[in-house]
Structures are given as structure tokens and as C-alpha cells.
Amino acid sequence: MSPAYATTFAVLDIRPEPYAVTPILSARVGIASIGEEPVHAIALRAQVRIDPGRRSYSDVETAGLLDLFGPRERWSQTQRSFLWMHCATTIPGFSGGAEVDLPMSCTYDFEVAASKYLHALRAGTVPLLFLFSGTVFIRGSTGFAVQQIPWDREDRYDMPVAVWQELMATQFPETGWVRLREDTMAALAQFKAQHGLLNFDDTVGHLLATAEESA
Structure with a gap:
């Protein structure tokens, strides 16, 4: 220029x-x-x-x-x-x-x-x-x-x-986003239904608590 x-x-x-x-x-x-x-x-x-x-x-x-x-x-x-x-x-x-x-x-x-x-x-x-x-x-x-x-x-x-x-x-008040593969999402949804959990936040929290207990 x-x-x-x-x-x-x-x-x-x-x-x-x-x-x-x-x-x-x-x-x-x-x-x-x-x-x-x-x-x-x-x-x-x-x-x-x-x-x-x-x-x-x-x-x-x-x-x-x-x-x-x-x-x-x-x-x-x-x-x-x-x-x-x-x-x-x-x-x-x-x-x-x-x-x-x-x-x-x-x-x-x-x-x-x-x-x-x-x-x-x-x-x-x-x-x-x-x-x-x-x-x-x-x-x-x-x-x-x-x-x-x-x-x-x-x-x-x-x-x-x-x-x-x-x-x-x-x-996104008090939330965040995580990208998952389709097969991971399907497995997470199945786990949620099998354990009678209300939402995916509760599902992930349950999995984390279980992992900490097993550590």
C-alpha cells in the first residue's frame, strides 16, 4: 500500500x-x-x-x-x-x-x-x-x-x-460443553437409563464418584 x-x-x-x-x-x-x-x-x-x-x-x-x-x-x-x-x-x-x-x-x-x-x-x-x-x-x-x-x-x-x-x-450459566463420540454418548445414555439417573450431569457425577471409590 x-x-x-x-x-x-x-x-x-x-x-x-x-x-x-x-x-x-x-x-x-x-x-x-x-x-x-x-x-x-x-x-x-x-x-x-x-x-x-x-x-x-x-x-x-x-x-x-x-x-x-x-x-x-x-x-x-x-x-x-x-x-x-x-x-x-x-x-x-x-x-x-x-x-x-x-x-x-x-x-x-x-x-x-x-x-x-x-x-x-x-x-x-x-x-x-x-x-x-x-x-x-x-x-x-x-x-x-x-x-x-x-x-x-x-x-x-x-x-x-x-x-x-x-x-x-x-x-451458558453454570454449565460447560464436552464433545463425545456417538458410541460413547450411546453408552452413557444406556448407563443413565439402567441406573435410573435423571440427567447426564448426574450420570457423569455417579461415574466419577464410583471411580474415586475404586481408586
């Missing part, structure tokens, strides 16, 4: 989207465009990564991260930046600068590394890295010009853990 149309991005805030059907965070992104011509539109994409090495962890959090990173003494080798999500939005025209909302669709599936990580955190912040890309459409006196957002457009943002906790408490 030529210097005349240089565009920069900064994450200003992240908050839960209160009325969404599925769990969505909304990132408020500030955009600055340096150039004489107005921006007609931007097709914006972002890769959002978690950078776990940018914060410290309590003993309780360390225990919750064992499955993801292994014991603490190995973290210098195992704690690497990893992908959380890809997200995108279309931004209408503006001149000079603008603030827009970038929707971030989330999951509470514990098989996903990011969900495991976020579930283990108790306080503090989530260290995020936004890598921006996409296309900028410039409207000038001689017509339209199309520019690609440079590969080096990125921004770090430390999202409060409380934001994630608020989102999950709203969408």
Missing part, C-alpha cells in the same frame, strides 16, 4: 455482545487512514491469537493448564502463541479515521485449545494478538483504487478475563 493510503488499526476495547443468539465478543477497532482521498470501504479480516507467555499464572491456573502446556518447568518450550479465531467485517466509507465493531464468534467446546486456556484463567487478562489483513477500496477523482492491507498491521490487546467469564455466564 502506498504511503498516501497508509491505514493503521488499534483494538480499543472488547465486550460481550449482550443480545446475540450465540456467544459473540465485539472488538472495538480504531482505524486511521493517512491520505487525501476518502476510504470507500474496507473488507477487514483479522487472525486473533493468544500469546500465553505475556502473563503470569497462579497455582490454580497452572493446574488447569496442565493438559495444554504440561508441567510448569516445561513452559519455556511448550508455551507458544496459538490461534484463537479468524473474524471479518465490512466497513463503510469514511475520511481520516473511524471506529468499528469487529464480531468475534466464540465457542465453549473444551476440545478447543483456546477454550481450555480461557477456562483455566481465574483473574487478570488474556494476552491477545490481532493480525489484520484485507482490502481497502479508495474513491478518488479518477475512479476507484484497490489496496491490500499490509501484512505487518497488528495490535496487542490484554482482554480482562472477566469479559470472557461474563460472556460464558450469560450464554
Whole structure:
């Protein structure tokens, strides 16, 4: 992109989207465009990564991260930046600068590394890295010009853990999700019926209690 149309991005805030059907965070992104011509539109994409090495962890959090990173003494080798999500939005025209909302669709599936990580955190912040890309459409006196957002457009943002906790408490109050194979689910349902248990939560609790007694 030529210097005349240089565009920069900064994450200003992240908050839960209160009325969404599925769990969505909304990132408020500030955009600055340096150039004489107005921006007609931007097709914006972002890769959002978690950078776990940018914060410290309590003993309780360390225990919750064992499955993801292994014991603490190995973290210098195992704690690497990893992908959380890809997200995108279309931004209408503006001149000079603008603030827009970038929707971030989330999951509470514990098989996903990011969900495991976020579930283990108790306080503090989530260290995020936004890598921006996409296309900028410039409207000038001689017509339209199309520019690609440079590969080096990125921004770090430390999202409060409380934001994630608020989102999950709203969408899944006092619950979590575990993905099971069909045959495992069928066996669990059969066990539930055979033992007269009311729901799957009671079924898993019964199995855990039995396992502890046998240990």
C-alpha cells in the first residue's frame, strides 16, 4: 500500500455482545487512514491469537493448564502463541479515521485449545494478538483504487478475563460443553437409563464418584 493510503488499526476495547443468539465478543477497532482521498470501504479480516507467555499464572491456573502446556518447568518450550479465531467485517466509507465493531464468534467446546486456556484463567487478562489483513477500496477523482492491507498491521490487546467469564455466564450459566463420540454418548445414555439417573450431569457425577471409590 502506498504511503498516501497508509491505514493503521488499534483494538480499543472488547465486550460481550449482550443480545446475540450465540456467544459473540465485539472488538472495538480504531482505524486511521493517512491520505487525501476518502476510504470507500474496507473488507477487514483479522487472525486473533493468544500469546500465553505475556502473563503470569497462579497455582490454580497452572493446574488447569496442565493438559495444554504440561508441567510448569516445561513452559519455556511448550508455551507458544496459538490461534484463537479468524473474524471479518465490512466497513463503510469514511475520511481520516473511524471506529468499528469487529464480531468475534466464540465457542465453549473444551476440545478447543483456546477454550481450555480461557477456562483455566481465574483473574487478570488474556494476552491477545490481532493480525489484520484485507482490502481497502479508495474513491478518488479518477475512479476507484484497490489496496491490500499490509501484512505487518497488528495490535496487542490484554482482554480482562472477566469479559470472557461474563460472556460464558450469560450464554451458558453454570454449565460447560464436552464433545463425545456417538458410541460413547450411546453408552452413557444406556448407563443413565439402567441406573435410573435423571440427567447426564448426574450420570457423569455417579461415574466419577464410583471411580474415586475404586481408586
